[in-house]
Amino acid sequence: MKNRENGISAATLDLASIGQALTVQHVQAPHAAPEWARWLEEIGFIAGERVMLMARGLPGGDPLVVRIGQSTFALRRAEATCVRVASVDHASLQERKA
Amino acid sequence: MNQAVIHFHPSGPLLALVGNPNCGKTALFNLLTGSRQKVANYAGVTVERKEGRFTTPAGRSLRVLDLPGAYSLYPRSPDEKVTCDVLFGRAAGEKRPDLVACVVDATNLRRNLRLALAVKRLGLSCVVVLNMTDLAEKRGIKVVPETLAAELGMPVVSTVATRSAGAKPLLALLDDQDLCGSIAQMTPSSSLPPSAATGDYHSNESDHVVVSRILQRLGLNEIVPHTQSDRIDRVVLHPVIGPILLASILFLVFQAVFAWAKAPMALIQTATANLSAAVGAVLPDVWFKSLIVDGVIAGAGGVVVFLPQIVILYFFILVLEESGYLPRAAFLLDRLMGGVGLSGRSFIPLLSSFACAIPGIMAARSIANPRDRLVTIMIAPLMTCSARLPVYALLIGAFIPNREVWGTLELQGLVLSALYLAGIVGALAVASVLKRFTAAGRQVRPLMMELPSYHLPSVRNIAIGVWQRVMIFMKRVGGIILILTILLWFLASFPSPPDGAAGPAIEYSLAGMLGQTLAVILEPIGFNWQISIALVPGLAAREVAVSALGTVYALSATGDNTAQALAPLIAQSWSLATALSLLAWYVFAPQCLATLAAVKRETGGWTMPLIMAGYLFTLAYAASFLTYRLALAMGAG
Numbered sequence: 001m002k003n004r005e006n007g008i009s010a011a012t013l014d015l016a017s018i019g020q021a022l023t024v025q026h027v028q029a030p031h032a033a034p035e036w037a038r039w040l041e042e043i044g045f046i047a048g049e050r051v052m053l054m055a056r057g058l059p060g061g062d063p064l065v066v067r068i069g070q071s072t073f074a075l076r077r078a079e080a081t082c083v084r085v086a087s088v089d090h091a092s093l094q095e096r097k098a
Numbered sequence: 099m100n101q102a103v104i105h106f107h108p109s110g111p112l113l114a115l116v117g118n119p120n121c122g123k124t125a126l127f128n129l130l131t132g133s134r135q136k137v138a139n140y141a142g143v144t145v146e147r148k149e150g151r152f153t154t155p156a157g158r159s160l161r162v163l164d165l166p167g168a169y170s171l172y173p174r175s176p177d178e179k180v181t182c183d184v185l186f187g188r189a190a191g192e193k194r195p196d197l198v199a200c201v202v203d204a205t206n207l208r209r210n211l212r213l214a215l216a217v218k219r220l221g222l223s224c225v226v227v228l229n230m231t232d233l234a235e236k237r238g239i240k241v242v243p244e245t246l247a248a249e250l251g252m253p254v255v256s257t258v259a260t261r262s263a264g265a266k267p268l269l270a271l272l273d274d275q276d277l278c279g280s281i282a283q284m285t286p287s288s289s290l291p292p293s294a295a296t297g298d299y300h301s302n303e304s305d306h307v308v309v310s311r312i313l314q315r316l317g318l319n320e321i322v323p324h325t326q327s328d329r330i331d332r333v334v335l336h337p338v339i340g341p342i343l344l345a346s347i348l349f350l351v352f353q354a355v356f357a358w359a360k361a362p363m364a365l366i367q368t369a370t371a372n373l374s375a376a377v378g379a380v381l382p383d384v385w386f387k388s389l390i391v392d393g394v395i396a397g398a399g400g401v402v403v404f405l406p407q408i409v410i411l412y413f414f415i416l417v418l419e420e421s422g423y424l425p426r427a428a429f430l431l432d433r434l435m436g437g438v439g440l441s442g443r444s445f446i447p448l449l450s451s452f453a454c455a456i457p458g459i460m461a462a463r464s465i466a467n468p469r470d471r472l473v474t475i476m477i478a479p480l481m482t483c484s485a486r487l488p489v490y491a492l493l494i495g496a497f498i499p500n501r502e503v504w505g506t507l508e509l510q511g512l513v514l515s516a517l518y519l520a521g522i523v524g525a526l527a528v529a530s531v532l533k534r535f536t537a538a539g540r541q542v543r544p545l546m547m548e549l550p551s552y553h554l555p556s557v558r559n560i561a562i563g564v565w566q567r568v569m570i571f572m573k574r575v576g577g578i579i580l581i582l583t584i585l586l587w588f589l590a591s592f593p594s595p596p597d598g599a600a601g602p603a604i605e606y607s608l609a610g611m612l613g614q615t616l617a618v619i620l621e622p623i624g625f626n627w628q629i630s631i632a633l634v635p636g637l638a639a640r641e642v643a644v645s646a647l648g649t650v651y652a653l654s655a656t657g658d659n660t661a662q663a664l665a666p667l668i669a670q671s672w673s674l675a676t677a678l679s680l681l682a683w684y685v686f687a688p689q690c691l692a693t694l695a696a697v698k699r700e701t702g703g704w705t706m707p708l709i710m711a712g713y714l715f716t717l718a719y720a721a722s723f724l725t726y727r728l729a730l731a732m733g734a735g
Contacts, residue, residue: 030542032541032542033542033544035174036544038172039174039544039546040546042169042170042172043169043209043546043548044208044209046306049208050321054328054331054335055331055332055335056337057335057337057429057430057432057433058337058338058341058433059433060433062432062433062436063429063432063433063442063545065331065335065429065549069206069208069209069321070205070206070207070208070209070321070322071206071209071548072324072327072331072548072549072550072551073546073547073548073549074425074428074429074432074442074545074546074547074548074549075544075545075546076432076436076544076545078542078544079544079545079546
């Protein structure tokens with residue numbers, strides 16, 4: 001994993017806490033549905049884009065409400081798992097390093 | 099054999115509106131064209147095609163096509179595929195647009211401008227229409243069209259599609275001489291750049307970089323929070339309040355559909371009866387009179403009577419859709435629907451099906467996934483449509499005692515609720531079986547549904563929307579029902595009874611013979627030959643069975659009077675087991691040829707309607723058999 005190499009703990013979007021400011025690191029589609037990567041990119045899940053978990057559905061915390069860039073989307077957990085995110089502080093740290 | 103197909107296109111340049119979903123494209127289309135719109139389907143696919151016509155202030159007449167909303171030129175649904183095909187000039191029967199207006203939501207330039215760049219690369223004449231600029235300004239996003247135009251290298255105008263003068267800048271641009279010139283010399287096929295021709299037109303990442311750079315330079319790269327929408331969402335999507343609110347809204351919509359429609363429906367029924375009487379008095383007493391009065395007028399009346407309910411239902415659905423609430427409702431129900439292999443998007447079609455399955459089946463178009471759409475269509479007839487109510491009312495009135503149980507609940511009302519519930523449970527069970535036993539059902543499908551910002555619905559968009567949907571319903575259903583009613587009238591009237599026959603005329607007709615044969619098959623589920631005969635004309639539409647029973651029992655009354663006269667008669671001659679069995683039958687049986695015809699149209703063939711009829715009749719027979727035998731065992735024979 002790219003992020004682990006950089007020594008930054010990145011998590012997937014489905015595990016984020018509500019209201020936490022995050023940035024998209026990269027999108028990794030499951031083997032069964034490789035087209036998801038493209039679809040997620042099209043609706044804005046592009047590396048560097050700001051993302052935030054807004055709400056979780058009940059019961060079972062599925063689906064999720066996600067603010068990506070300027071838009072709001074409902075994603076199922078399976079889709080949110082594809083999105084690796086880092087907190088904004090980490091991302092800016094990375095930028096400074098670069 | 100190869101056939102050359104020549105398409106004739108109406109004169110005038112063709113303007114296509116392209117944009118992300120929820121960018122206000124259709125509102126702009128409505129503003130440009132007003133009521134001058136034609137709604138049809140694209141050739142070979144059931145994707146709604148909206149074309150309109152308008153004249154610019156300088157007198158140029160343009161055709162305008164409202165293409166389905168798309169996030170990119172990489173289609174993921176039949177709708178998005180149409181948009182791509184039209185833009186590439188490869189859609190069957192469609193002219194490649196002379197000019198493309200990329201409608202861009204000014205509050206969300208980051209995502210919207212990427213599509214504009216992709217469209218520009220196709221080599222079409224292209225203008226960017228900055229829409230919703232009023233909302234953007236309210237949020238502090240100030241976009242100057244001229245500077246954006248300089249950055250993008252295409253003309254940019256700013257519009258507010260919800261204001262009546264909001265399209266003026268676009269109209270002025272269309273009258274611009276330079277742009278006219280570029281339209282005139284456009285030769286679409288030759289202007290296709292090599293990159294587009296080879297299909298190498300996806301370059302999301304670089305588009306994203308370009309857009310980011312532009313927004314950075316314009317000072318628009320900051321993310322502006324949607325304070326107001328977020329505040330509403332905190333209530334609407336709240337884990338406890340959200341579902342309660344949804345249930346209350348649904349309850350209100352249902353109340354309105356049934357309560358508000360009562361008076362106009364009664365009016366239509368009276369008008370139909372009066373018309374029948376008036377026409378009957380004028381026409382000579384030959385077979386022709388029976389065809390007009392019993393066939394045509396009764397048939398058309400049977401359709402029009404559902405119009406008030408459908409108008410009210412569509413009104414509410416459109417208000418909820420325009421305001422941005424419907425996707426939230428789909429979100430709240432996604433978990434439940436996901437459990438049976440569907441998504442929250444199936445909720446709207448299924449909700450519509452409670453009034454009538456046909457608008458429900460038509461509404462399934464909004465489901466992007468073909469498999470989910472098909473399953474939704476297949477289970478839509480299990481929702482208790484209002485045509486079942488007359489039958490339920492007759493049987494419940496005749497057989498279920500009017501008393502209270504457990505203190506406050508009415509037994510009759512309880513039975514009616516149980517029948518509704520049986521339909522819902524049946525639908526969920528069928529979807530669940532399809533999920534478990536088909537390969538496509540086990541596949542995980544993404545939701546990825548946008549939750550647009552809330553806004554107040556506009557009267558113009560609601561009015562145009564209701565009008566269009568009602569017209570589609572009338573054309574579809576009107577034509578089919580009319581033909582079928584005439585056919586069934588023929589079956590029920592010929593051959594005429596022999597002289598001196600004792601029974602009612604229908605007993606000697608083709609329908610009567612069919613019914614007698616059916617009675618053999620239906621005997622095990624407790625139906626007598628009278629019911630079997632009534633089910634034959636009842637194939638056209640469920641409620642017809644009531645008047646058909648009236649005919650079989652040789653009653654001459656019509657409409658409401660039939661039920662009143664019929665109730666004591668059947669209460670005497672049928673057992674409770676038979677009545678319960680018939681109720682169970684009506685929960686499942688596909689006794690509506692118009693629905694099957696709508697399914698044929700939406701799925702493009704007879705396979706699905708035949709499968710639907712087959713499985714629903716099987717379910718109906720099984721449910722009736724069980725009900726009848728159980729009731730007999732419990733002593734209700």
